[in-house]
Amino acid sequence: MSAFVGEELDLDICAEEYARARVGVEExxxxxxxxDLIRAAMPLAGRLASRYTGRGEPAEDLEQVARIGLVKTVDRYDADRGSFTAFAVVTIRGELRRHFRDHTWGVHVPRRLQDLGLEVKRAADMLTARLSRPPTPAEIADLLDVDEADVRAARTSLAGYSAESLNRRISDDDDTEIGDLLGALDPEMAAVEDRTTLANLLLRLPRRDRRMLALRFWGNMSQAEIAERFGISQMQVSRLLSRALTWLRTAMLTDVVPPWPGESDALGVRMTVTAGPGRARIxxxxxxxxxxxxxxxxxxxxASISAGRPSRLEVDLAGVPLLDAAGMRALMVVRETAVARRVGLRFTGVSPYLAQxxxxxxLGVMLS
Structure with a gap:
C-alpha cells in the first residue's frame, strides 16, 4: 500500500484501489x-484549509477542521458515485464553512441571517460596480427578491461576526476605553435599597393599614372613598394614613425599627378588667x-359577663379612638347577651363622635 503515500499521487486512483482492496478483508x-488513504489525501486537506487563512482563525484550527472533513469523506466514499477528489473538496469546504458559521461569530446570529448577509454583501458589491455608487437597501432587496427589512437585518447581523473589545482604547493618544463611553448612571439604582426596606416595613403593618395605603397610593382612591369602603369616617381614614406614614418614615430613618402602636398586644386592642362596687365589673x-x-x-x-355573674358590666371606651361597623356589631351582641343574663351594661368615657x-x-340607652 506504499502507493498511497505521496502528494503526487492521483487521489482518484488511490481511492478506487482502496475501495477494491477493502472488500473481503478483516477489520x-x-x-x-x-x-493509508487518509494520509495520502492529507495534503489536499491542508491546501483547502490554507485558502481560509487570514479570517481571524488560527491556521492550525482550520487544518484540524479540514482533516475532520477528510475523514468524513473517506468514511462516506462510494466508488460508484464519482470522483473521490471532487467529493473531498465539497465535503472539506462544507466543514470549513460550517466551522466559520457556528464557531467564529462573536454574537449568535441565526443561520438564515448569516446566509442572507453573505448574499447581501455580494449583491451590494455587484450593484456598486454597476451603479457606480453604494446601492440602497431597497435596490438590494429588489435584486434578491426579499423584504427590505430582511436586508437591513442581514446587514446588522454581519456586524456580529467580530465583536469589538470594550477595553480597547479609542485612540493611541487617549487612555479612554470604549466601555467608558457606554451607559449612564441609573437614578433608579439609588432607590433599590429604599424600595427593599420599605417593602419589608409594609409587611409589618396591620392588614387594614396596608390595604388603606394600597387603595390611597396605588388605587388612587380618595380618603372619602376609602372611608366608605371600610365603614368609617373620612377623618379616621386621614388619621390612620397619617399614623402609618409617620411610622414608616420613622422606621426608614432609624436603624432599629420602632414598635407599631399596639403591636405588643396580639389582639391589637388592650383590655383591662377590674372589680367595681358591689358585684360590678369595669x-x-x-x-x-x-x-x-x-x-x-x-x-x-x-367571657367577662359569664365569669362570676356580675351585676353590672361597665365598658370604658375612653381609650378607643376608632369603632367601625364590625366593632358596633360586637357591642350589640354583648348587649343582647347582657340583657339575657340580666347583667346591666353601660358604656362610659365615650367621645362625642363614638356616642353619635x-x-x-x-344602644344610646347604654351610654353614661
Missing part, C-alpha cells in the same frame, strides 16, 4: 487501508376596634 486490514378598652379585632373582643367581653355612632345603632 484490522480495512482500518489500515483507511488510514372593662377598660384601649385601641381601635375594627373588624380585625372585633370577633376576639366580643369573645372576651362575653352608638346612638345610631340603638
Amino acid at each position: 484490522t486490514e480495512r482500518e489500515r487501508l483507511r488510514e 372593662v377598660r378598652l384601649y385601641g381601635e376596634i375594627d373588624r380585625d379585632v372585633a370577633a376576639e373582643l366580643r369573645v372576651r367581653l362575653l 355612632l352608638i346612638r345610631a345603632t340603638g
Whole structure:
C-alpha cells in the first residue's frame, strides 16, 4: 500500500484501489487501508484549509477542521458515485464553512441571517460596480427578491461576526476605553435599597393599614372613598394614613425599627378588667376596634359577663379612638347577651363622635 503515500499521487486512483482492496478483508486490514488513504489525501486537506487563512482563525484550527472533513469523506466514499477528489473538496469546504458559521461569530446570529448577509454583501458589491455608487437597501432587496427589512437585518447581523473589545482604547493618544463611553448612571439604582426596606416595613403593618395605603397610593382612591369602603369616617381614614406614614418614615430613618402602636398586644386592642362596687365589673378598652379585632373582643367581653355573674358590666371606651361597623356589631351582641343574663351594661368615657355612632345603632340607652 506504499502507493498511497505521496502528494503526487492521483487521489482518484488511490481511492478506487482502496475501495477494491477493502472488500473481503478483516477489520484490522480495512482500518489500515483507511488510514493509508487518509494520509495520502492529507495534503489536499491542508491546501483547502490554507485558502481560509487570514479570517481571524488560527491556521492550525482550520487544518484540524479540514482533516475532520477528510475523514468524513473517506468514511462516506462510494466508488460508484464519482470522483473521490471532487467529493473531498465539497465535503472539506462544507466543514470549513460550517466551522466559520457556528464557531467564529462573536454574537449568535441565526443561520438564515448569516446566509442572507453573505448574499447581501455580494449583491451590494455587484450593484456598486454597476451603479457606480453604494446601492440602497431597497435596490438590494429588489435584486434578491426579499423584504427590505430582511436586508437591513442581514446587514446588522454581519456586524456580529467580530465583536469589538470594550477595553480597547479609542485612540493611541487617549487612555479612554470604549466601555467608558457606554451607559449612564441609573437614578433608579439609588432607590433599590429604599424600595427593599420599605417593602419589608409594609409587611409589618396591620392588614387594614396596608390595604388603606394600597387603595390611597396605588388605587388612587380618595380618603372619602376609602372611608366608605371600610365603614368609617373620612377623618379616621386621614388619621390612620397619617399614623402609618409617620411610622414608616420613622422606621426608614432609624436603624432599629420602632414598635407599631399596639403591636405588643396580639389582639391589637388592650383590655383591662377590674372589680367595681358591689358585684360590678369595669372593662377598660384601649385601641381601635375594627373588624380585625372585633370577633376576639366580643369573645372576651362575653367571657367577662359569664365569669362570676356580675351585676353590672361597665365598658370604658375612653381609650378607643376608632369603632367601625364590625366593632358596633360586637357591642350589640354583648348587649343582647347582657340583657339575657340580666347583667346591666353601660358604656362610659365615650367621645362625642363614638356616642353619635352608638346612638345610631340603638344602644344610646347604654351610654353614661
